[in-house]
Amino acid sequence: MGCIHGTPWFVRQLGTHLINLIGDNAVSLREALRTAIAKVNNLHSGTCALNQEAVPASTVVMIRKRDNVLDYLVLSDNVLVLDLGVEGIQTVTDKRVEEVAGEKMQAALQGPTGTPEHAARVSELVSVQRRLRNHPDGYWVAATDPAAADEALTGTVNLAKVQQAALLTDGASRLVDSFGALTWAQLLDLLRMEGPAALIARTREVELADPIGERWPRFKRSDDATAAYVRIGQPTPVSHDRQPERVLAELRAHLRELRGLH
Numbered sequence: 077m078g079c080i081h082g083t084p085w086f087v088r089q090l091g092t093h094l095i096n097l098i099g100d101n102a103v104s105l106r107e108a109l110r111t112a113i114a115k116v117n118n119l120h121s122g123t124c125a126l127n128q129e130a131v132p133a134s135t136v137v138m139i140r141k142r143d144n145v146l147d148y149l150v151l152s153d154n155v156l157v158l159d160l161g162v163e164g165i166q167t168v169t170d171k172r173v174e175e176v177a178g179e180k181m182q183a184a185l186q187g188p189t190g191t192p193e194h195a196a197r198v199s200e201l202v203s204v205q206r207r208l209r210n211h212p213d214g215y216w217v218a219a220t221d222p223a224a225a226d227e228a229l230t231g232t233v234n235l236a237k238v239q240q241a242a243l244l245t246d247g248a249s250r251l252v253d254s255f256g257a258l259t260w261a262q263l264l265d266l267l268r269m270e271g272p273a274a275l276i277a278r279t280r281e282v283e284l285a286d287p288i289g290e291r292w293p294r295f296k297r298s299d300d301a302t303a304a305y306v307r308i309g310q311p312t313p314v315s316h317d318r319q320p321e322r323v324l325a326e327l328r329a330h331l332r333e334l335r336g337l338h
Contacts, residue, residue, distance in 0.1 A: 078128030081120055086132035089116045090218060094138065101142045105149035109136060109218065110225035117220055126220040129206040133219035136228065137243045139306065146235050146308070151228040152217045155249040157242040157260050158233060159311060165260045169253075170229050172215035173205065180204045189289040189297050198295050239309040242267055247299030251279050255292050257324065268311060272303035278324055 079086065093112035097103055103111075117126060124131070135152035148168060150156050156168040174181060180201045187194045208214030216227040242264055251257045258266070266275050283298050 078125035078131045079120060080124055081132070083132040083134070086116065087134050089119060090134055090136075094136075098138065098140050101140075105138060105140065105147055105230055106225045106228055108225075109149065109151070109228060110222040113218055113220070113222040113225065117222075129209070131220050133209065133217040135245065136218050137245075139241060139243065141235060141308075144235050146233045146238050146241075147230070148233070149228045149230045151224065152215065153246045155242075155244045155246070155253065157244065157264060159239040159241065159261075159264055160233070160237045161239050161309065163237060165264070166233075167260060168229055168231070169249075170215075173208075175215075185289070185293040185295065189287070189294065201295070235308065239307075239311045240264055240268060241306045241308065243304040243306075245300065245302045247301035248272075248276060248279065248303040250292075250294075250299070251275070251282065254294065255282060257282055264305075264311070267303065267305040268307065272305055275303050276301045282324070 090112055093115050094108055097108035097111055098105060120126070135154045137150045137154035137156050138148070139156070140147045146158075148156055148158075150168050150170050152170050153173055154169065158166045158168070160166055183197055183201070186197065205215075210216055210219060210221045210224050216224045218224055246253075249263075252260055252263050263275065266278065279301060280298060286292055287297055289297070
């Protein structure tokens with residue numbers, strides 16, 4: 077790595093600056109991210125080689141209440157889930173890494189997770205992604221280039237429409253978008269009733285039921301997972317057919333049945 081501090085340090089510094097900056101409603105979320113990246117650069121430019129490919133980087137997803145609207149920003153493969161009441165659920169996610177490295181990603185998914193062959197393909201994918209990172213023909217993350225902020229997906233939603241929101245890393249969204257074990261509505265119900273820790277616990281449970289990626293091919297058995305839940309209005313009451321626990325219980329039973337066939 078070109079940085080002696082490491083990714084956790086980078087993320088803490090970036091997050092702290094973002095929290096301080098977005099409190100000013102006159103500052104756009106893109107401007108806040110651009111400034112935060114530059115400020116973090118200043119903290120370690122004298123000790124670290126920030127011009128290398130291998131430097132700490134972070135995905136970013138954030139929302140901000142501003143007067144009567146909700147601002148949002150998504151950079152790289154996070155997911156923002158917005159419950160807009162009668163208008164349904166809207167998701168915002170940045171999938172450009174899949175667009176530019178999709179072939180290598182599919183190759184890296186082949187074979188049992190945890191084998192040397194699988195690890196070698198994942199390592200090759202990481203090398204390819206580093207070359208494509210923060211490049212006009214690649215994809216964008218928060219690293220050392222403040223211009224990445226200009227590539228973030230941003231928007232504004234009427235606050236009165238928003239009932240609840242979830243901010244998820246891809247490791248916390250996989251019960252829906254990778255495994256198909258829950259719908260977005262069920263994921264929001266689980267977050268509302270039991271909180272982010274329960275979502276991550278259920279994710280780990282399903283991952284452990286398929287440890288080598290036989291049913292759900294993936295780069296590693298468990299990915300780092302972060303989830304934040306925000307209640308803004310009055311979410312739609314949970315109906316019986318939307319109960320996430322019932323769906324997960326059925327999934328667990330199905331996985332036990334599959335294991336019994338081997």
